[in-house]
Amino acid sequence: MEDPYEVLGVKRDASDDDLRRAYRKLAKKFHPDLNPGDRQAEERFKAVASAHELLSDPDKRGRYDRGEIDATGTERRPDHSYYRDFAEGRNGGRYHGGDEEEADDFNDLFENLFGGRFRARSTGGGAGPEIRMRGANRRYSLTVDFLDAINGTTQRLQLPDGKTLDVAVPPGIEDGKVLRLKGQGDPGLGGGPPGDALIEVRITPHPFFKRVGNDLHVEVPVTLSEAVLGGSITVPTRTGPVTMTVPEGSDTGRVLRLRGKGVPAGRGGRPAGDQYVMLKVEVGPGADDAELKAFLRNWAPGHAFDPRRKLGMAP
Structure with a gap:
């Protein structure tokens, strides 16, 4: 997965305005509506959108910079050498299979590492970590007629998986604006809330207005x-x-x-x-x-x- 800073072509200390300008420039360049049939442009557009989504969120950006999540927003797994640093259990005892102390210390470790994003789950006397994460946002593009954008309308959006979304387009919306449909993105993990659908509105020109x-x-x-x-x-x-x-x-x-x-x-x-x-x-x-x-x-x-x-x- 590419580094989001490199995808947007900005420095790591870039301001919010720098990120916004870089995103708009690249999104316009690679937008599927402006590059019909160009799969590479479509992939770049998705990468740019994903990078901007992560870096425009102060919490996610901070966690990425600290190495807590990767470019997809997924929790990073500590490598094996890190786990070995914590191989000693309470009172100098070592972890071993089926030990209740092992399960407690294992959960304590994840609590410390991930700030409570992992929680214990008992299954038949055993225990294991369960991750709880918000679902990813999904980005779409919706083409709207000029007068429909002026007057407002409800338009149906066909999704790649065959599902549909009824999108309420508010009166007076401008070209390039993004509508957010809460809870219409990817499902969450471990009981986490679903992501949102982010819909960029593209307005067709009018013949005389x-x-x-x-x-x-x-x-x-x-x-x-x-x-x-x-x-x-x-x-x-x-x-x-x-x-x-x-x-x-x-x-x-x-x-x-x-x-x-x-x-x-x-x-x-x-x-x-x-x-x-x-x-x-x-x-x-x-x-x-x-x-x-x-x-x-x-x-x-x-x-x-x-x-x-x-x-x-x-x-």
């Missing part, structure tokens, strides 16, 4: 007539189409706002965002309209206007 912070931006085409004369148009929002008014004389690039139509309000007092609609004038089929061309030829000479005057160029 763009998220900026808690606001949504969309470009909406308007006709020449709508731009000049104004009028009502239908625009898409995260909850469905709505009607809004285009002011007279609107240029391409004019931005209108729909209050509260951005990312919905969320936990921690997060306010609802707005939706910004940028107008884009499209001439459309009128570009080949002979009547429109004739009108403009007659209209333009009496309505001189230089839209490029702000660029500082001489007419």
Whole structure:
């Protein structure tokens, strides 16, 4: 098993921020969604995730640095020479098979070494160490539609073993965020609690919506007539189409706002965002309209206007 510090490419005295930056960089590089069919990248992603999981937990990191657990989080077994250092029993007596004193001292040894993680278990008069450990966390990736991520949804995740998890995706979740499903990881050992399922959310881009912070931006085409004369148009929002008014004389690039139509309000007092609609004038089929061309030829000479005057160029 590789050293987790080497997997993440950080020094042993790396700060939490150093670990987080290294993890994000490598996770993005090796993520299975960005490397479809690449088994090596998938294995590296798992190794990076496992290393970060261990080192981001202060207790586990400390125990690893002290040599109490290995890179998988498993208790290290003392080597045989260490056991021989404790070969003397009480009052100078040596351990021997079936001796009650042997069992007591054996359990005392494990209690001292592992801080109570081993406990005695009687089975027909005998005794033996039983390890109690929390189950390992399992990491998954869940791809969510853009609008589902904005509005919130429940999505079913198919696991490699054929089982499924129903994942509640909260409204407004951002790409790359990790959801934790408690108790949905690997089962514990010796009665220990199960691990958790850590689900990284990947959001698919939308064909015309763009998220900026808690606001949504969309470009909406308007006709020449709508731009000049104004009028009502239908625009898409995260909850469905709505009607809004285009002011007279609107240029391409004019931005209108729909209050509260951005990312919905969320936990921690997060306010609802707005939706910004940028107008884009499209001439459309009128570009080949002979009547429109004739009108403009007659209209333009009496309505001189230089839209490029702000660029500082001489007419």
